[in-house]
Amino acid sequence: MRCKACQHILWNQPVPSDGSARACPECGTAYTLAAFGFKPGTVKFCCRHCATAYYGTSPEGHLEPSAFNCAVCANPITMEECVVTPHDAMADVAAMLREPLPWFEQGPVLSRWWRTVCVGLKKASSIHTRLTEQPNIGRAVAFLSLHAWISGVVSAVLGVVMSFGAVNMLFGGGLNAGLNNMLAVQVASYIAYPLYMLFAAVVAAWAVSLASVEGLSFKRAFEIIIYSSGVLLYTLIPFCGGLIGLILWAIAASQAIAAAAPKDRATSPVILLLVGGFAALVLEGLIGFGISMLTQF
Ligand SMILES: [Zn+2]
Ligand SMILES: [Zn+2]
Structure with a gap:
């Protein structure tokens, strides 16, 4: 998962604690997780409170549902608040849905x-x-x-x-x-x-x-x-x-x-x-x- 403006790697970025939108740390371009497609089951969405991992299972590899209470810490979380990281064995490129030339x-x-x-x-x-x-x-x-x-x-x-x-x-x-x-x-x-x-x-x-x-x-x-x-x-x-x-x-x-x-x-x-x-x-x-x-x- 890379910034669409500057190609900076966006894995493992925490969501801003002040509630503002996610932004590329390199060039400042705002982004949402929903704008990226992943291979289903290859990307971990981690709870921002307790780091419990959930796997995206929709066709775009997103969480279904996108808002729920964490099964471990019981805090309400949304997909956009999660820290997202490729499954351990998956490389950056391999985890992404390909957007063909x-x-x-x-x-x-x-x-x-x-x-x-x-x-x-x-x-x-x-x-x-x-x-x-x-x-x-x-x-x-x-x-x-x-x-x-x-x-x-x-x-x-x-x-x-x-x-x-x-x-x-x-x-x-x-x-x-x-x-x-x-x-x-x-x-x-x-x-x-x-x-x-x-x-x-x-x-x-x-x-x-x-x-x-x-x-x-x-x-x-x-x-x-x-x-x-x-x-x-x-x-x-x-x-x-x-x-x-x-x-x-x-x-x-x-x-x-x-x-x-x-x-x-x-x-x-x-x-x-x-x-x-x-x-x-x-x-x-x-x-x-x-x-x-x-x-x-
Ligand atoms: Zn960028
Ligand atoms: Zn949690």
Whole structure:
């Protein structure tokens, strides 16, 4: 259970004794227990007077009824007054009902794409809590492909325009074999653009899986890295946007992976991820450079 504004952990917080609303101790945002969903039976609601534990059994894991007299100390208590803590064996994330990423919903694909991009831009550290229990690689690849094609459209158009410009300068205008070749390369590299992004995600996820952190398999890391790619929208900025997007993606993915790792193991996969991400960047640069050299001659 984390603050919806700042992700601060809210377990074990006592209710204010002056009767005021519960608030995040980190950022002050007010919250109620009713606004969170838990897996039924996995969360303890402890009496504020005698700490007797009650388990939430409603579909949202809430207490039923929400107000009653404590069976041990006989004081009247309500759910909102309880100190709430995950069942001993349950981890923080495992105890929460998952609120799936918008990409997993039904509905218009552009709307699902845009809302998932926004999660990546604003709350990359929450992505690991919003995935399905079983990783779904195909769904993640579909998201990244659409995302890369939309983000890459400006540089593709610019490439075509510049091809025309270059041919005009060299040959004085008119369609000819040189222009056709250049346009073919532009179109082919645009269609293949998601492959570069997938390549970066595979390298970074492989780097994370090397750290063999519990709960961070290759597939899970691959999903988290892909859904943290909202910043690839910066690729829409002409010329330098692609590189900025990739660097910001490496940073967002590091944050998302760090949030998914157990706290004592958070640093090693992040360093590995950054190394992997930058290795992918360099390789992508080399591939792009190679293609541009090939098209020159
Ligand atoms: Zn907060
Ligand atoms: Zn009690």
